[in-house]
Amino acid sequence: MFTGIIEEIGVVTDLRKDLNNLHISIQSGITSALKIDQSVSHNGVCLTVVNINNDEYTVTAINETLEKSNLKDLKVKDKVNLERAMKLGDRLDGHIVQGHVDQTAVCTSIKEEDGSWIFTFNYDSKLNNITIEKGSITVNGVSLTVLDSKKDSFSVAIIPYTYQHTNFNTFKVGTVVNLEFDVLGKYVAKILEQNLLNT
Template sequence: MFTGIIEDIGTVSNLKTELDNLHITVKSTMTPELKIDQSVAHNGICLTVVAINSNEYTVTAIKETLNKTNLSTLKIGDQINLERAMKLGDRLDGHMVQGHVDQTAVCTHVEETNGSWMFSFDYDASLNNITIEKGSITINGTSLTVINSKKDSFSVAIIPYTYNHTNFNTFKKGTVVNLEFDVLGKYVSRLLELRTLN
Protein backbone atom coordinates (compact mmCIF):
# COMPACT_ATOMS: atom_id res chain seq x y z
CA MET A 1 0.00 0.00 0.00
CA PHE A 2 1.23 3.50 -0.89
CA THR A 3 0.14 7.10 -0.35
CA GLY A 4 0.96 8.71 -3.69
CA ILE A 5 3.51 11.04 -2.12
CA ILE A 6 6.68 10.76 -4.23
CA GLU A 7 9.89 10.25 -2.24
CA ASP A 8 12.49 10.49 -4.99
CA ILE A 9 12.93 10.85 -8.73
CA GLY A 10 15.07 7.96 -9.93
CA THR A 11 16.92 7.69 -13.23
CA VAL A 12 16.65 4.61 -15.42
CA SER A 13 20.25 3.41 -15.84
CA ASN A 14 19.74 0.06 -17.58
CA LEU A 15 17.00 -1.90 -19.35
CA LYS A 16 17.35 -5.61 -20.11
CA THR A 17 14.77 -7.80 -21.84
CA GLU A 18 14.63 -11.47 -20.86
CA LEU A 19 11.89 -13.52 -22.55
CA ASP A 20 8.68 -11.51 -21.85
CA ASN A 21 10.17 -9.72 -18.84
CA LEU A 22 11.86 -6.34 -18.58
CA HIS A 23 14.56 -5.83 -15.93
CA ILE A 24 14.73 -2.15 -14.99
CA THR A 25 17.74 -0.76 -13.16
CA VAL A 26 17.22 2.55 -11.39
CA LYS A 27 19.72 4.95 -9.84
CA SER A 28 18.25 6.56 -6.73
CA THR A 29 19.38 8.34 -3.58
CA MET A 30 17.19 6.00 -1.52
CA THR A 31 18.86 2.81 -2.82
CA PRO A 32 21.02 2.38 0.35
CA GLU A 33 17.78 2.16 2.39
CA LEU A 34 16.26 -0.58 0.20
CA LYS A 35 16.46 -4.34 0.62
CA ILE A 36 15.81 -7.32 -1.63
CA ASP A 37 12.09 -8.27 -1.80
CA GLN A 38 10.98 -4.75 -0.85
CA SER A 39 8.05 -3.19 -2.74
CA VAL A 40 8.66 0.16 -4.44
CA ALA A 41 6.20 2.07 -6.63
CA HIS A 42 7.70 3.11 -9.99
CA ASN A 43 5.50 5.67 -11.74
CA GLY A 44 2.75 4.18 -9.57
CA ILE A 45 3.53 0.52 -10.35
CA CYS A 46 4.33 -1.73 -7.40
CA LEU A 47 7.49 -3.71 -8.29
CA THR A 48 9.77 -5.88 -6.17
CA VAL A 49 13.47 -5.11 -5.68
CA VAL A 50 15.42 -8.12 -6.99
CA ALA A 51 19.01 -6.79 -6.92
CA ILE A 52 20.97 -3.94 -5.32
CA ASN A 53 24.37 -2.68 -6.44
CA SER A 54 25.81 0.46 -4.82
CA ASN A 55 23.38 3.31 -5.61
CA GLU A 56 21.39 1.30 -8.16
CA TYR A 57 18.74 -1.39 -7.80
CA THR A 58 16.82 -3.60 -10.21
CA VAL A 59 13.15 -4.56 -10.48
CA THR A 60 11.42 -6.85 -12.97
CA ALA A 61 8.21 -6.13 -14.88
CA ILE A 62 6.35 -9.08 -16.42
CA LYS A 63 4.34 -9.05 -19.66
CA GLU A 64 1.01 -8.27 -17.92
CA THR A 65 2.53 -5.18 -16.31
CA LEU A 66 4.19 -4.06 -19.54
CA ASN A 67 0.89 -4.39 -21.43
CA LYS A 68 -1.07 -2.21 -18.98
CA THR A 69 1.44 0.50 -18.12
CA ASN A 70 3.93 2.91 -19.70
CA LEU A 71 6.98 0.87 -18.61
CA SER A 72 7.53 -0.49 -22.13
CA THR A 73 8.20 3.09 -23.30
CA LEU A 74 11.06 3.66 -20.84
CA LYS A 75 14.46 4.66 -22.16
CA ILE A 76 17.81 4.86 -20.38
CA GLY A 77 18.04 8.29 -18.74
CA ASP A 78 14.28 8.66 -18.17
CA GLN A 79 13.12 10.00 -14.82
CA ILE A 80 10.80 7.82 -12.78
CA ASN A 81 8.69 8.67 -9.70
CA LEU A 82 9.54 6.48 -6.68
CA GLU A 83 7.76 5.73 -3.43
CA ARG A 84 8.40 3.00 -0.88
CA ALA A 85 5.45 1.18 0.68
CA MET A 86 3.97 3.02 3.63
CA LYS A 87 4.68 1.96 7.20
CA LEU A 88 1.84 0.97 9.48
CA GLY A 89 1.12 3.92 11.76
CA ASP A 90 2.50 6.61 9.41
CA ARG A 91 0.42 9.62 8.43
CA LEU A 92 -1.52 9.09 5.21
CA ASP A 93 -0.58 12.34 3.45
CA GLY A 94 -1.95 11.38 0.03
CA HIS A 95 -4.69 8.78 -0.39
CA MET A 96 -4.86 4.98 -0.36
CA VAL A 97 -2.89 3.81 -3.40
CA GLN A 98 -2.45 0.12 -4.20
CA GLY A 99 0.31 0.40 -6.78
CA HIS A 100 -1.88 -1.45 -9.30
CA VAL A 101 -2.15 0.62 -12.46
CA ASP A 102 -5.59 0.46 -14.10
CA GLN A 103 -4.69 1.90 -17.48
CA THR A 104 -2.66 4.56 -19.24
CA ALA A 105 -3.66 8.03 -20.37
CA VAL A 106 -2.23 10.58 -22.79
CA CYS A 107 -1.35 14.14 -21.80
CA THR A 108 -3.32 16.48 -24.06
CA HIS A 109 -2.48 19.90 -22.66
CA VAL A 110 0.06 21.55 -20.35
CA GLU A 111 -0.47 25.13 -19.23
CA GLU A 112 1.46 27.29 -16.77
CA THR A 113 -1.11 29.31 -14.84
CA ASN A 114 0.66 32.09 -12.93
CA GLY A 115 2.46 30.01 -10.30
CA SER A 116 1.01 26.55 -10.91
CA TRP A 117 0.51 24.16 -13.81
CA MET A 118 -2.61 22.61 -15.33
CA PHE A 119 -2.27 19.18 -16.97
CA SER A 120 -5.08 17.56 -18.97
CA PHE A 121 -5.36 13.88 -19.89
CA ASP A 122 -7.51 11.66 -22.12
CA TYR A 123 -8.11 7.99 -21.32
CA ASP A 124 -10.08 5.07 -22.76
CA ALA A 125 -13.49 5.23 -21.06
CA SER A 126 -14.50 1.80 -22.41
CA LEU A 127 -12.49 0.22 -19.56
CA ASN A 128 -15.17 1.56 -17.15
CA ASN A 129 -12.84 3.58 -14.95
CA ILE A 130 -14.25 6.86 -13.70
CA THR A 131 -13.13 10.12 -12.16
CA ILE A 132 -15.24 12.51 -10.12
CA GLU A 133 -14.80 16.22 -9.53
CA LYS A 134 -12.49 16.78 -6.52
CA GLY A 135 -11.93 13.02 -6.26
CA SER A 136 -8.55 11.32 -6.04
CA ILE A 137 -6.46 10.08 -8.97
CA THR A 138 -2.92 8.72 -9.09
CA ILE A 139 -0.82 9.77 -12.10
CA ASN A 140 2.59 8.09 -12.40
CA GLY A 141 2.27 7.32 -8.70
CA THR A 142 1.47 10.91 -7.66
CA SER A 143 -1.65 11.43 -5.54
CA LEU A 144 -3.70 14.29 -7.02
CA THR A 145 -7.15 15.88 -7.04
CA VAL A 146 -9.32 15.69 -10.16
CA ILE A 147 -10.72 18.83 -11.80
CA ASN A 148 -12.73 19.14 -15.04
CA SER A 149 -13.90 15.53 -14.72
CA LYS A 150 -15.49 14.20 -17.92
CA LYS A 151 -16.33 10.72 -19.23
CA ASP A 152 -12.95 10.16 -20.87
CA SER A 153 -10.79 13.07 -19.70
CA PHE A 154 -9.85 15.14 -16.68
CA SER A 155 -7.32 17.71 -15.50
CA VAL A 156 -5.17 18.23 -12.43
CA ALA A 157 -3.52 21.34 -11.02
CA ILE A 158 0.10 20.99 -9.91
CA ILE A 159 1.77 23.19 -7.31
CA PRO A 160 5.43 24.19 -7.83
CA TYR A 161 6.70 21.69 -5.23
CA THR A 162 5.04 18.75 -6.99
CA TYR A 163 6.19 20.02 -10.39
CA ASN A 164 9.80 20.21 -9.20
CA HIS A 165 9.86 16.96 -7.18
CA THR A 166 8.15 14.54 -9.60
CA ASN A 167 8.53 13.72 -13.27
CA PHE A 168 5.59 16.02 -14.11
CA ASN A 169 8.20 18.55 -15.23
CA THR A 170 9.03 16.20 -18.15
CA PHE A 171 5.41 15.87 -19.38
CA LYS A 172 4.37 17.38 -22.68
CA LYS A 173 1.51 16.85 -25.12
CA GLY A 174 1.54 13.17 -26.08
CA THR A 175 3.28 11.87 -22.92
CA VAL A 176 1.82 8.50 -21.85
CA VAL A 177 1.22 8.19 -18.10
CA ASN A 178 -0.02 5.52 -15.69
CA LEU A 179 -3.38 5.94 -13.96
CA GLU A 180 -4.64 4.32 -10.79
CA PHE A 181 -8.22 5.32 -10.15
CA ASP A 182 -9.60 5.74 -6.64
CA VAL A 183 -10.26 2.30 -5.13
CA LEU A 184 -13.66 3.32 -3.68
CA GLY A 185 -14.76 4.58 -7.07
CA LYS A 186 -13.72 1.30 -8.66
CA TYR A 187 -15.82 -0.70 -6.20
CA VAL A 188 -18.86 1.55 -6.69
CA SER A 189 -18.51 1.32 -10.47
CA ARG A 190 -18.29 -2.48 -10.34
CA LEU A 191 -21.27 -2.79 -8.00
CA LEU A 192 -23.41 -0.64 -10.30
CA GLU A 193 -22.29 -2.70 -13.27
CA LEU A 194 -23.28 -5.93 -11.52
CA ARG A 195 -26.61 -4.41 -10.49
CA THR A 196 -27.51 -3.61 -14.10
CA LEU A 197 -26.62 -7.17 -15.18
CA ASN A 198 -29.13 -8.69 -12.72
Protein backbone atom coordinates in the same frame (compact mmCIF):
# COMPACT_ATOMS: atom_id res chain seq x y z
CA MET B 1 0.08 0.01 -0.20
CA PHE B 2 1.25 3.54 -1.06
CA THR B 3 0.05 7.10 -0.49
CA GLY B 4 0.89 8.77 -3.81
CA ILE B 5 3.37 11.14 -2.14
CA ILE B 6 6.57 10.82 -4.18
CA GLU B 7 9.77 10.39 -2.16
CA GLU B 8 12.40 10.57 -4.84
CA ILE B 9 13.01 10.81 -8.57
CA GLY B 10 15.08 7.88 -9.82
CA VAL B 11 17.01 7.69 -13.08
CA VAL B 12 16.89 4.63 -15.34
CA THR B 13 20.44 3.29 -15.81
CA ASP B 14 19.80 0.01 -17.61
CA LEU B 15 16.97 -1.88 -19.36
CA ARG B 16 17.32 -5.57 -20.09
CA LYS B 17 14.76 -7.78 -21.84
CA ASP B 18 14.49 -11.36 -20.58
CA LEU B 19 11.87 -13.26 -22.59
CA ASN B 20 8.65 -11.28 -21.90
CA ASN B 21 10.08 -9.58 -18.80
CA LEU B 22 11.93 -6.29 -18.51
CA HIS B 23 14.64 -5.83 -15.87
CA ILE B 24 14.83 -2.13 -14.97
CA SER B 25 17.82 -0.71 -13.11
CA ILE B 26 17.37 2.58 -11.26
CA GLN B 27 19.83 4.95 -9.60
CA SER B 28 18.29 6.75 -6.65
CA GLY B 29 18.92 8.40 -3.29
CA ILE B 30 16.72 5.83 -1.52
CA THR B 31 18.67 2.77 -2.72
CA SER B 32 20.71 2.51 0.50
CA ALA B 33 17.44 2.16 2.47
CA LEU B 34 16.09 -0.62 0.25
CA LYS B 35 16.39 -4.38 0.66
CA ILE B 36 15.82 -7.33 -1.66
CA ASP B 37 12.11 -8.32 -1.93
CA GLN B 38 10.89 -4.84 -0.94
CA SER B 39 8.02 -3.18 -2.84
CA VAL B 40 8.64 0.19 -4.51
CA SER B 41 6.25 2.22 -6.65
CA HIS B 42 7.71 3.24 -10.04
CA ASN B 43 5.52 5.81 -11.82
CA GLY B 44 2.71 4.24 -9.80
CA VAL B 45 3.59 0.61 -10.57
CA CYS B 46 4.39 -1.61 -7.59
CA LEU B 47 7.53 -3.66 -8.38
CA THR B 48 9.77 -5.85 -6.24
CA VAL B 49 13.47 -5.12 -5.70
CA VAL B 50 15.46 -8.10 -7.00
CA ASN B 51 19.02 -6.76 -6.88
CA ILE B 52 20.96 -3.93 -5.23
CA ASN B 53 24.37 -2.68 -6.38
CA ASN B 54 25.77 0.43 -4.64
CA ASP B 55 23.34 3.28 -5.44
CA GLU B 56 21.46 1.27 -8.09
CA TYR B 57 18.76 -1.36 -7.70
CA THR B 58 16.88 -3.57 -10.14
CA VAL B 59 13.21 -4.51 -10.43
CA THR B 60 11.45 -6.78 -12.93
CA ALA B 61 8.27 -5.92 -14.83
CA ILE B 62 6.32 -8.83 -16.32
CA ASN B 63 4.53 -8.68 -19.66
CA GLU B 64 1.08 -7.88 -18.18
CA THR B 65 2.57 -4.89 -16.33
CA LEU B 66 4.31 -3.69 -19.49
CA GLU B 67 1.08 -3.92 -21.49
CA LYS B 68 -0.92 -1.86 -18.96
CA SER B 69 1.67 0.80 -18.14
CA ASN B 70 4.16 3.22 -19.65
CA LEU B 71 7.14 1.20 -18.32
CA LYS B 72 7.52 -0.43 -21.76
CA ASP B 73 8.39 3.05 -23.14
CA LEU B 74 11.21 3.72 -20.64
CA LYS B 75 14.63 4.68 -21.95
CA VAL B 76 17.99 4.95 -20.20
CA LYS B 77 18.24 8.35 -18.41
CA ASP B 78 14.43 8.68 -18.06
CA LYS B 79 13.22 10.00 -14.71
CA VAL B 80 10.90 7.80 -12.65
CA ASN B 81 8.72 8.77 -9.66
CA LEU B 82 9.56 6.57 -6.66
CA GLU B 83 7.74 5.81 -3.41
CA ARG B 84 8.44 3.10 -0.87
CA ALA B 85 5.49 1.23 0.65
CA MET B 86 3.85 3.06 3.54
CA LYS B 87 4.47 1.98 7.13
CA LEU B 88 1.52 0.94 9.25
CA GLY B 89 0.74 3.81 11.63
CA ASP B 90 2.08 6.60 9.37
CA ARG B 91 -0.08 9.56 8.36
CA LEU B 92 -1.84 9.05 5.03
CA ASP B 93 -0.91 12.30 3.26
CA GLY B 94 -2.26 11.36 -0.18
CA HIS B 95 -4.87 8.63 -0.64
CA ILE B 96 -4.87 4.83 -0.64
CA VAL B 97 -2.81 3.75 -3.66
CA GLN B 98 -2.34 0.07 -4.45
CA GLY B 99 0.39 0.38 -7.05
CA HIS B 100 -1.79 -1.50 -9.57
CA VAL B 101 -2.02 0.58 -12.73
CA ASP B 102 -5.44 0.43 -14.41
CA GLN B 103 -4.48 1.95 -17.76
CA THR B 104 -2.47 4.67 -19.44
CA ALA B 105 -3.49 8.15 -20.55
CA VAL B 106 -2.04 10.76 -22.90
CA CYS B 107 -1.24 14.33 -21.88
CA THR B 108 -3.25 16.60 -24.21
CA SER B 109 -2.68 20.03 -22.69
CA ILE B 110 -0.33 21.86 -20.30
CA LYS B 111 -1.29 25.37 -19.19
CA GLU B 112 0.84 27.53 -16.92
CA GLU B 113 -1.29 29.60 -14.55
CA ASP B 114 0.66 32.13 -12.47
CA GLY B 115 2.88 29.72 -10.58
CA SER B 116 1.00 26.46 -11.07
CA TRP B 117 0.21 24.22 -14.02
CA ILE B 118 -2.98 22.56 -15.28
CA PHE B 119 -2.34 19.22 -17.00
CA THR B 120 -5.12 17.55 -19.00
CA PHE B 121 -5.15 13.84 -19.83
CA ASN B 122 -7.29 11.71 -22.17
CA TYR B 123 -7.88 8.01 -21.51
CA ASP B 124 -9.86 5.16 -23.09
CA SER B 125 -13.28 5.22 -21.40
CA LYS B 126 -14.17 1.81 -22.85
CA LEU B 127 -12.22 0.23 -19.97
CA ASN B 128 -14.98 1.53 -17.62
CA ASN B 129 -12.73 3.55 -15.32
CA ILE B 130 -14.17 6.83 -14.10
CA THR B 131 -13.12 10.01 -12.38
CA ILE B 132 -15.28 12.35 -10.33
CA GLU B 133 -14.88 16.06 -9.71
CA LYS B 134 -12.66 16.63 -6.63
CA GLY B 135 -12.05 12.87 -6.38
CA SER B 136 -8.62 11.25 -6.22
CA ILE B 137 -6.53 9.98 -9.13
CA THR B 138 -2.97 8.68 -9.30
CA VAL B 139 -0.89 9.89 -12.26
CA ASN B 140 2.55 8.25 -12.56
CA GLY B 141 2.24 7.41 -8.87
CA VAL B 142 1.35 10.96 -7.76
CA SER B 143 -1.81 11.36 -5.66
CA LEU B 144 -3.82 14.23 -7.16
CA THR B 145 -7.30 15.81 -7.09
CA VAL B 146 -9.41 15.63 -10.25
CA LEU B 147 -10.50 18.83 -11.98
CA ASP B 148 -12.86 19.04 -14.95
CA SER B 149 -13.92 15.39 -14.85
CA LYS B 150 -15.32 14.12 -18.17
CA LYS B 151 -16.14 10.70 -19.60
CA ASP B 152 -12.70 10.21 -21.14
CA SER B 153 -10.58 13.06 -19.77
CA PHE B 154 -9.71 15.03 -16.66
CA SER B 155 -7.33 17.72 -15.50
CA VAL B 156 -5.12 18.14 -12.43
CA ALA B 157 -3.48 21.21 -10.92
CA ILE B 158 0.22 20.89 -10.13
CA ILE B 159 1.85 23.19 -7.57
CA PRO B 160 5.52 24.20 -7.89
CA TYR B 161 6.72 21.70 -5.24
CA THR B 162 5.10 18.77 -7.05
CA TYR B 163 6.34 20.04 -10.40
CA GLN B 164 9.94 20.23 -9.12
CA HIS B 165 9.95 16.96 -7.14
CA THR B 166 8.26 14.57 -9.60
CA ASN B 167 8.66 13.77 -13.28
CA PHE B 168 5.75 16.08 -14.16
CA ASN B 169 8.45 18.59 -15.18
CA THR B 170 9.38 16.25 -18.06
CA PHE B 171 5.83 15.95 -19.46
CA LYS B 172 4.96 17.30 -22.89
CA VAL B 173 1.77 17.09 -24.94
CA GLY B 174 1.75 13.45 -26.07
CA THR B 175 3.48 12.04 -22.96
CA VAL B 176 1.97 8.70 -21.91
CA VAL B 177 1.32 8.34 -18.17
CA ASN B 178 0.11 5.60 -15.82
CA LEU B 179 -3.29 5.93 -14.14
CA GLU B 180 -4.59 4.26 -11.02
CA PHE B 181 -8.19 5.20 -10.36
CA ASP B 182 -9.43 5.61 -6.79
CA VAL B 183 -9.97 2.13 -5.31
CA LEU B 184 -13.12 3.25 -3.46
CA GLY B 185 -14.59 4.59 -6.69
CA LYS B 186 -13.79 1.30 -8.44
CA TYR B 187 -15.70 -0.68 -5.81
CA VAL B 188 -18.70 1.64 -6.03
CA ALA B 189 -18.71 1.41 -9.84
CA LYS B 190 -18.54 -2.41 -9.67
CA ILE B 191 -21.42 -2.63 -7.17
CA LEU B 192 -23.59 -0.34 -9.31
CA GLU B 193 -22.75 -2.38 -12.42
CA GLN B 194 -23.75 -5.63 -10.68
CA ASN B 195 -26.99 -4.09 -9.38
CA LEU B 196 -27.91 -2.99 -12.91
CA LEU B 197 -27.23 -6.50 -14.24
CA ASN B 198 -29.44 -8.04 -11.54
CA THR B 199 -32.46 -5.80 -12.20
